[in-house]
Amino acid sequence: MKKDSYLYTIIFTFALTAVFATMLAITQAYYLPAITENEANVERHAILKVLGISPGDDLVTTFSEQLQPALAGDLQIYASYDANGDVLGYAYPLDGQGLWGSIRGYIGVSASLDRLLGMEFIEQNETPGLGGRIDEDWFKEQFAGVPLVPGEAIAYGDGLDAITGATSSSNAVLNILNDTVSDLMTHKEVLAR
Amino acid sequence: MKKGAIKALFRRNVWEENQVLRQILGICSLLAVTNLVSNSLVMGGGLIFSVALSSFTISLLREYIPHRVRMIVQTLIIASWVILFDIILKAVLPDISRALGPYIGLIITNCIIMGRAEAFAQMNPPVESFFDGVFAGLGYTIVLVIIAVIREFLGFGTFFGINVNFVGFQTWTIMVMPPAAFFIIGVMIWIVNNIMARKQASGGGKRG
Numbered sequence: 001m002k003k004d005s006y007l008y009t010i011i012f013t014f015a016l017t018a019v020f021a022t023m024l025a026i027t028q029a030y031y032l033p034a035i036t037e038n039e040a041n042v043e044r045h046a047i048l049k050v051l052g053i054s055p056g057d058d059l060v061t062t063f064s065e066q067l068q069p070a071l072a073g074d075l076q077i078y079a080s081y082d083a084n085g086d087v088l089g090y091a092y093p094l095d096g097q098g099l100w101g102s103i104r105g106y107i108g109v110s111a112s113l114d115r116l117l118g119m120e121f122i123e124q125n126e127t128p129g130l131g132g133r134i135d136e137d138w139f140k141e142q143f144a145g146v147p148l149v150p151g152e153a154i155a156y157g158d159g160l161d162a163i164t165g166a167t168s169s170s171n172a173v174l175n176i177l178n179d180t181v182s183d184l185m186t187h188k189e190v191l192a193r
Numbered sequence: 194m195k196k197g198a199i200k201a202l203f204r205r206n207v208w209e210e211n212q213v214l215r216q217i218l219g220i221c222s223l224l225a226v227t228n229l230v231s232n233s234l235v236m237g238g239g240l241i242f243s244v245a246l247s248s249f250t251i252s253l254l255r256e257y258i259p260h261r262v263r264m265i266v267q268t269l270i271i272a273s274w275v276i277l278f279d280i281i282l283k284a285v286l287p288d289i290s291r292a293l294g295p296y297i298g299l300i301i302t303n304c305i306i307m308g309r310a311e312a313f314a315q316m317n318p319p320v321e322s323f324f325d326g327v328f329a330g331l332g333y334t335i336v337l338v339i340i341a342v343i344r345e346f347l348g349f350g351t352f353f354g355i356n357v358n359f360v361g362f363q364t365w366t367i368m369v370m371p372p373a374a375f376f377i378i379g380v381m382i383w384i385v386n387n388i389m390a391r392k393q394a395s396g397g398g399k400r401g
Contacts, residue, residue: 003257004260004261009259012257012259013265016266020270021273023273023277024277024280027277027280027281028280031280031284035280035284038283041287128226128228128292129348129369130366164366165369
């Protein structure tokens with residue numbers, strides 16, 4: 001068969017594609033459990049952190065011992081409890097549009113839904129070094145303890161700083177946060193008892 | 194394969210025909226990742242892995258690849274190795290994978306890999322092609338790290354994430370953004386071109 005014939009070209013291309021696709025499929029299948037576990041751990045870590053719980057030695061055990069999954073509407077949320085079995089706080093998913101892509105994460109709120117306990121991101125695609133700094137601890141930590149007043153949006157200023165040179169990303173985070181909080185308040189009757 | 198040949202490949206790819214400084218390839222990713230030294234190192238590692246294995250595979254198949262579809266076949270091979278690297282990184286080093294995000298996948302579009310495939314791998318034996326790829330990637334990585342050290346220091350006052358801003362100067366926001374790499378790479382190309390021109394004038398162009 002001539003190397004430049006149509007038939008050879010077609011067979012060669014198909015065969016090579018099949019070989020490489022198989023190689024990738026096998027690798028993906030082999031590593032899938034590890035990858036899924038890594039992603040789940042990132043999420044567990046974020047949930048524990050927004051509720052102020054240290055992950056301890058074994059993240060998975062801490063997670064299943066300290067938290068109870070619950071439903072708010074059709075959203076999966078997590079509740080943490082004190083020694084008497086009273087709710088200490090909820091981890092509520094945060095999801096919205098950043099400057100460049102979607103931002104996903106969790107916020108922690110107190111049991112009576114009157115103040116933020118923390119905020120963590122699982123996924124964000126902001127510019128590294130600029131908007132990407134929303135994932136730095138100093139930025140996220142300033143949201144812990146912010147009071148949630150019904151009908152009043154959270155805003156920068158008064159102890160809450162936006163990031164210099166990353167106004168759009170900072171504002172995007174604030175908008176997502178306010179949307180999430182107002183969404184959360186629609187479940188107030190179910191959650192705050 | 195002779196030892197001298199590897200040395201010659203090293204010299205040529207890292208210095209005389211450095212992919213970034215002499216051939217102006219791979220600039221796009223250079224602008225994106227060089228604001229942190231750690232990201233630059235992983236990006237360089239990813240490129241060395243991908244370009245070496247792609248060159249090796251393309252060279253192995255060079256007698257069998259039909260000429261008219263060779264670019265598409267090269268892209269297929271390159272994409273496969275890069276995706277493989279991405280999967281392994283996600284499974285083994287999830288933190289770094291998260292930090293680099295989409296940049297790893299974008300190695301596929303790095304002009305250096307296609308450049309080495311077209312200029313070297315498709316007419317040289319596999320082992321030579323493999324080393325050609327390693328050294329081309331190494332030349333790229335060295336330039337990346339040099340720029341990253343400058344940008345990270347001036348932009349964040351850190352080195353590898355460790356604070357080295359002892360005098361407390363105001364960090365430059367411009368250094369964090371891609372245009373900064375343009376200024377630095379411009380100066381570097383200017384310096385290297387000057388050295389090369391001077392060498393040629395005095396040494397009479399020993400290497401043609």
